[in-house]
Amino acid sequence: MSDAPESSWTVKVREKAVEALPPEKLLPDGQPTYVASWIYVFGVASIASLFVIIASGSILALKGPAWWHYTGVGHFFNSIHMWAVELFFFVMVVHLWGKYWMAAWRGGRARVWVTGAITFLVAVPTALTGYVSQQNFDAQWISTQAKDGLNSVGVGAFFNVTNFGQMYSYHVLLLPIAVVVLVSAHVLLVRRHGVVPPIELNARLATVPAGETPAPVPSSAGAGS
């Protein structure tokens, strides 16, 4: 390490980052015992789906937008891409409902909820731009149907669903970047604040004599965000 001056921006950013998220918080090797339900699986499943979407989408992008229409391999990867998107939305919706019923915004975690909710909302046009970039009948029909809603609120002036070139750019670059940035912020916030404790934990802990804590739960279930 060099003897960087205290005024170094780099040092300040590093110190702030390590203070906010020390390595043991960023990559923990333990979870509170209350993190014991299958509902926790759906957070990490959402990220896993996003990973498969980006991987399959990257293969489609490497070969160009027409490839999947005339090759079996291309169609296979297009199908993987489509089903990964369906899985992504399914597990994300279950994840969101789970977090809602856990009131997971408690304890200064409102930003965790907000980033998650915005991710869902940004994922919708990310998928839509994919559907209208397909260069098939679905793309023709969906784009001519979707234009009216977007035009009615003026969005169509700068986001034209019948312009394949523009939609493809949004789909393979701009919106995926937005989703990845949002998911990253969401996960970092989860790691910083930890998994939200059970509702009415204080009230229940109050039933336990001072100095004692509840018995641990068997470590059986998976854990996630």
Place this chain on the structure above:
Amino acid sequence: VSVLRPKDDTRPWTGGYQPYDLVKEACIAIGVIAMLAVILTVLFSSPDDKPSTIAQWSKQLPVNFVTAAADELNGTSGTAEYGPPYNHNGEGQHAAFIYLQKWLGVSHPINTADDYVIDPLKTIPNDAALQSALAEYQAAPENTQKAWSEAYAKPLNEYAEAEEAEKPLPKTVSLDPATDTVSVQASGAGPVPTMMASLLSLAKSGGLDGSLLTSRQFFQTDYTKPLLFMADGGLLDKRAEAQHLGGDEWGMMNETGSYPGQAWLWLYALWYQIEPFKSSENADILVMLMMGVLSLAFIAIPFIPGVRDLPRWIPIHKLIWREHYAAAAPPAGPRPARAMPDAGS
């Protein structure tokens, strides 16, 4: 301010911790999701119905094509009267005093008469009758042009209305199966019948598909003009209805075949199925504004009294954390003394 502040009954966890391998869990999750995607792919593949072309449209539904083209010429088609962002022939939709469509202006200008009829016809070489008809049409005053195109469109629209109502078709419009040409008995249509016969011929040859894509540059990626022209016609609708993709059947959230489509748009599509949205002339902006408000509310759930409290009132959390609550509950008999290990990370 305190009303907006979410109730916080949390405090730093001082209880037990269990081993957790985050990286391993993420790797397993990716493997499982990838495997599921492969299984679904093998079982169901994905839809890829070929796109329609203007050439197909003009061959399969020549009367419908000529009707749509006549409406583009006389300025009564859906695109011609759309307003922003395509032209100034309408104000677009509004909600109360909100005219977002009008305020954002015309960003993709389309003059349906010129773009869909006149300019493509100019590309046809060596057709003296067409050149003469075009010259006559363009030299005529605007009201004469209007009178000619309306006279030609009238019997076609009557034919379309009868066809839609499944009534006997008027004999003023006929299709010659031998030449596959459309005859329209329209008096006072001037040069329009000649122009439309040439346009139909150009469309059948595939020339109109290419003509609508060419503009100032060689490479093209903007399909706005041909798509809007096709949307004014009947082929896309016909294919969509056959696949149950109509707006009254939850529209664009579906896709061809028995695939789930964009099921996440269900709430957006729902409003189009019910009143007052269903029959409103401003349904699109009303639905979009409604979804905008609901989206903001969705983001702001932690700050909305009542909505943020439901999870406490409806105790689904007791199911989620049942093991924890069972372990934390005081035992019925004498409590066994159990010490917790120190907190880990």
